[in-house]
Amino acid sequence: MRLRRTDPHTLAGAYALDALGEADRERFEHHLGGCESCKAEAASLRDAAGRLAEVTAAAPPPQLRGQVIAEAARTRQQAPPVRVTERVRRSWHGVGWPAAPRMAVAIAGVGILVALALGALLINDQHRLHIYDTQRSQIAAVLNAPDADIMTVRARPHGAATVVMSHTARALVLTTARLPALPASECYQVWLMGRHGVRSAGRLPSPKQGMTAPMIVAGLAAGDRMGVTVEPAGGAARPSSPPVVMLDLPTA
Amino acid sequence: MTAELPGERPRAASGADLAGLLAKVARGDDAAFAGVYDQFATIVYGIVRRVVRDPAQSEEVTQEVLLEVWRTASRFDPGEGSARSWLMTLAHRRAVDRVRSAQASAEREARAAVAATDYDVVAEEVENRLDAQRVRRCLDALTELQRESVTLAYYGGYTYREVAALLGVAVGTVKTRMRDGLIRLRDCLGTEP
Numbered sequence: 001m002r003l004r005r006t007d008p009h010t011l012a013g014a015y016a017l018d019a020l021g022e023a024d025r026e027r028f029e030h031h032l033g034g035c036e037s038c039k040a041e042a043a044s045l046r047d048a049a050g051r052l053a054e055v056t057a058a059a060p061p062p063q064l065r066g067q068v069i070a071e072a073a074r075t076r077q078q079a080p081p082v083r084v085t086e087r088v089r090r091s092w093h094g095v096g097w098p099a100a101p102r103m104a105v106a107i108a109g110v111g112i113l114v115a116l117a118l119g120a121l122l123i124n125d126q127h128r129l130h131i132y133d134t135q136r137s138q139i140a141a142v143l144n145a146p147d148a149d150i151m152t153v154r155a156r157p158h159g160a161a162t163v164v165m166s167h168t169a170r171a172l173v174l175t176t177a178r179l180p181a182l183p184a185s186e187c188y189q190v191w192l193m194g195r196h197g198v199r200s201a202g203r204l205p206s207p208k209q210g211m212t213a214p215m216i217v218a219g220l221a222a223g224d225r226m227g228v229t230v231e232p233a234g235g236a237a238r239p240s241s242p243p244v245v246m247l248d249l250p251t252a
Numbered sequence: 253m254t255a256e257l258p259g260e261r262p263r264a265a266s267g268a269d270l271a272g273l274l275a276k277v278a279r280g281d282d283a284a285f286a287g288v289y290d291q292f293a294t295i296v297y298g299i300v301r302r303v304v305r306d307p308a309q310s311e312e313v314t315q316e317v318l319l320e321v322w323r324t325a326s327r328f329d330p331g332e333g334s335a336r337s338w339l340m341t342l343a344h345r346r347a348v349d350r351v352r353s354a355q356a357s358a359e360r361e362a363r364a365a366v367a368a369t370d371y372d373v374v375a376e377e378v379e380n381r382l383d384a385q386r387v388r389r390c391l392d393a394l395t396e397l398q399r400e401s402v403t404l405a406y407y408g409g410y411t412y413r414e415v416a417a418l419l420g421v422a423v424g425t426v427k428t429r430m431r432d433g434l435i436r437l438r439d440c441l442g443t444e445p
Contacts, residue, residue: 061307
């Protein structure tokens, strides 16, 4: 009897066949989050599994078509995921808010302005000022970069993360709002994942009124994703829980 | 070579067509949604029916799946896989969720007896469709244990642990057979004309 941690790779087949229990599935999906080649394999195996339905094709009862279409007509559709990308300068320097169709962008913009303003107040706490000085100038550099992009992504189970990212600065500024409150024994930890493996970017500051102060994440590489997980209060060496936030960072 | 058989049902649209339809559905295009129904309801209902078995429940689940397509078409991300795969995953997961949540263990055991013969039943029901024939040929190319592991999970809706219990083999063996079986299936389906 060998005692060792099972290699999550071997679950790829069972995953593609929906043959994992909930816990196994979450664990595997977490693994996929940090492994591009596993994602590609999982997708190709899913594709193959889906082909198995070719041999079971069967005509549904004829009345179903009308029912489904009528029901759809009464069902509200989900908005696409909010991954707003907008040049910061345009809104930041008050050239004017985008017109109505761009309202989502405008709202994301207001959100971050509020978050940043609050954050700026919070970090003016007298004793901490010197610690934050360097960070603050880094933050300002990202926010003022000509290529800065704003993105907002929904967190699970609730809340949102807003990211301002600059390719030239290879850094991003992260704020969050309304993430679930954590007990003192836990913290939110930020990760970068990509070709250079999984790197911790540090812990999220503790929230004030549900929002976290802007945090600088430097050393981005092309193709990185940013994730946030719940970890023990001291931080962890590797992510150990499913991400509450996961964001594919745009490439230049 | 592969002449279409007369009287064959038109082939389901390719994934690229479905992706195009989904983009329209996401914008509330009900004609595109009807198009999705017309081209994919048969394959969705078929697999749901295979897993769930009860016709009334299968109808319900099929409706849920298609409404989910309507509701969440905007969430389909071509970067994550093909549109067809996205749809079949929705359908299969819903079907599996239904049997796992609703079915009492006693009923599940009764199903186990039925499921053991699943593959043969499936084979008999196969229509004379080229796609289906190809899948059958590729299934036949698997080892017995690979085929049983894959079909019990996919058509029977069992977890890999349950499949291991049904087949009386180690859990680890079933995991690898599922993966190897699907890899072989994928390569076979991908390389055949």
